[in-house]
Amino acid sequence: GAGVSQSPSNKVTEKGKDVELRCDPISGHTALYWYRQRLGQGLEFLIYFQGNSAPDKSGLPSDRFSAERTGESVSTLTIQRTQQEDSAVYLCASSYLAPGGELFFGEGSRLTVL
């Protein structure tokens, strides 16, 4: 596709359930990012993938959060035993490998934990 694709666009789940969010980056983009945006707030960095290098996981808020990416393709963000404070929009972005490369964002996955 032409842009970054995220699914599902909306997810409502019960506290304690696991959820999986998917991101399909722009073809050819080697870098992939996950951010979290709580209602009315800024973007919180979660994790960064670059090719086959070890990911930068420094933003993951707890061990309930994990993410995978195979090569330069799809990434999945998994949240185990969801809590109400996990409710947010989870944004994925991709870019070319370059310090000056701008990020292209998907529309986000809105997660609501009841």
Add this chain to the structure above:
Amino acid sequence: AQSVAQPEDQVNVAEGNPLTVKCTYSVSGNPYLFWYVQYPNRGLQFLLKYITGDNLVKGSYGFEAEFNKSQTSFHLKKPSALVSDSALYFCAVRDLGYNKLIFGAGTRLAVHP
């Protein structure tokens, strides 16, 4: 570690007036600086970036930003605001030695007719 600050939660401007949205940053080396805009219920869109060269950078929708190294600032500007410019604006910085892009908390711009 790199950081970025947007000191204003909201900026109010009358249509036709100039606007400025402030951003300051902290990095250990030379910065790569970006501005993004988020319209309601939409993803973030890239506006402009500073990598090197001319301190005044021009971007989409008539926006521009001025890099000031001594003041570690990268304020977003537009000579004449439009109501359609009303949105949430984010400044972001990447340190030369790091790959992750860190965003400010965002500034809500409200342009009144």
